[in-house]
Amino acid sequence: MKRLLSVFLIVIVFLGFSFTLEDMLNNENMFVILYESLTKNNGKDGSSWVSVNGLVYDLSDVKAWASGMHANGRFKAGKEYTYEIYSISPHGKAIVEKYKPIGILGFTIEDLKKFNSEKFLISYEGIVYDVTNSKTWKEKIGFNLENKEVTYFIKEKKYSDFTTWDNVYQVGILIIPYRDLSMYNGKNGMKAYVAVEGKIYDVSYSKRWKNGNHLNKHSAGEELTYEIIKFSPHGMKKLDNVFKIGYLVFQKNENYTIKENKVFKNGYLIGYCNAPQKIGQKLRNFCKT
Numbered sequence: 001m002k003r004l005l006s007v008f009l010i011v012i013v014f015l016g017f018s019f020t021l022e023d024m025l026n027n028e029n030m031f032v033i034l035y036e037s038l039t040k041n042n043g044k045d046g047s048s049w050v051s052v053n054g055l056v057y058d059l060s061d062v063k064a065w066a067s068g069m070h071a072n073g074r075f076k077a078g079k080e081y082t083y084e085i086y087s088i089s090p091h092g093k094a095i096v097e098k099y100k101p102i103g104i105l106g107f108t109i110e111d112l113k114k115f116n117s118e119k120f121l122i123s124y125e126g127i128v129y130d131v132t133n134s135k136t137w138k139e140k141i142g143f144n145l146e147n148k149e150v151t152y153f154i155k156e157k158k159y160s161d162f163t164t165w166d167n168v169y170q171v172g173i174l175i176i177p178y179r180d181l182s183m184y185n186g187k188n189g190m191k192a193y194v195a196v197e198g199k200i201y202d203v204s205y206s207k208r209w210k211n212g213n214h215l216n217k218h219s220a221g222e223e224l225t226y227e228i229i230k231f232s233p234h235g236m237k238k239l240d241n242v243f244k245i246g247y248l249v250f251q252k253n254e255n256y257t258i259k260e261n262k263v264f265k266n267g268y269l270i271g272y273c274n275a276p277q278k279i280g281q282k283l284r285n286f287c288k289t
Contacts, residue, residue, distance in 0.1 A: 021054050021104055021127065021173050025198075025247070029260040031275030032175060032249050033103035035080075035111045042078030043068015051080045054128075054172045055101035062099075080105065080119075082169040083130055103275060105172035106249060108180075112148035123149045123174040126199070126246045129163070136165040149174065151243045152205055174246035176200045178223070178254065178271060185221030186212020192220035195248040196228050198262070198271045205241035223248065225268045249274050 024030045033049075033056045041049035041058075048060045048068040059065040059077065068077035075081060107121065107128045115121040120132045120143050131137040140159065147153070154160055162168060176184070176193065181200075186192030192204045192212040203209035203220055212220030218227060248271035250256075250263050257264040263271040 021170070024055075024104060025173075025261070025272055029262070030101070031103045031261045032106040032173070032247070032272050034175075034249075034251075034274055035105060035107050035172070037274075038080070038105060039078045042076065048077035049102075050075070050077055051105045051172070052082050052085050054082075054105055054170050056103045056105050057099045058102050059099065080130075080171055082171050083119075083133060083167070086169065087133075087167070106175035106247070106274070107172050108175055108177065109149060112174075115148075116143075121148065121171065123245065124151050124154055124162075125244055126174050127170055128172040128174055130169045130171045131162075131165075131167070133167040134165050135167070137162065137168065149202075149245055151202065151245045152241075155243065174200075175249040176246050177274075178248060178250045181223065181248065182221045185219065193245070194218070194220055195223040195270065196225050198225075198248055198269050199244050200246040200248055202243045202245045203241075205243075207240070209242075223265075223270055225270045226266045229268060247272055 025032075038049055038051055038056060041047040043060070043065070044067075046060070047058060048062075048065050049056055049058055050065075051057070065075075065077060075084065105128075107123070109123075112121050112123060112128070118132075119130055121128055121130055122145065123129070141157075141162075145153070154162065163170075176195070181193065181195060184191050184193035186204060186209065191202060192209055193200050193202055195201075203212075203214070208214055209220060214220075217231075218224055250271050251274045254263075256270065258273065261273045261275070262269055263273060
């Protein structure tokens with residue numbers, strides 16, 4: 001029995017921590033759970049969720065997390081605990097690794113702005129990192145960044161190895177809700193973002209996307225999968241100064257085709273589903289409601 005349990009835990013660890021979060025979106029069909037949804041599932045009115053290493057776990061039926069609290073209230077449900085679990089908890093990551101994750105934690109750009117005191121979160125190439133306790137980050141970059149989406153900044157400064165610095169932890173993915181995409185049109189000081197195959201690209205620094213306009217054919221702030229794949233053979237990857245910065249997430253049914261956690265239009269993948277949960281109800285595919 002012990003041997004079988006050990007094998008089971010090894011499988012869970014492999015599935016939960018060896019795959020990248022993008023792999024889990026595409027291959028494990030995991031839903032995106034908004035940071036806002038995580039905070040609401042704090043155990044007070046129903047479910048008890050916690051997030052570790054970018055994955056959200058439902059610990060509602062775990063006695064050690066009764067009423068949404070663990071270790072005499074030291075840990076509370078509804079929060080992101082990667083640093084605490086890996087560096088502070090005497091039990092380490094075993095607290096949650098033996099449970100199957102229910103989704104991937106997704107932060108919006110507005111969410112990142114909230115983390116300036118107890119935690120300092122940044123986003124690079126679509127992955128959100130906690131750099132709060134990194135001495136190297138403090139010495140080389142500091143905590144006064146106006147923009148928390150730092151893909152261009154990191155590449156320009158040649159700090160792409162920051163993920164190997166001390167106390168840098170992966171805590172989720174950066175998402176742009178479909179309803180917000182149009183704001184990023186490259187005008188009035190806004191960044192210029194476009195969505196292609198479910199990924200968000202920052203085209204703000206590309207000469208071919210001046211003021212959010214590409215050769216008078218495409219505009220920033222739009223979902224362009226069909227247009228890019230069908231009519232632009234070079235795609236996005238061959239354009240200079242174009243960077244993947246996140247993922248497009250749908251929070252309601254926009255009359256597109258839904259397959260598991262993915263949204264399709266004209267047969268092409270265009271985004272991913274948010275699967276929120278009203279307190280006390282089962283997880284559901286929000287895209288289908």
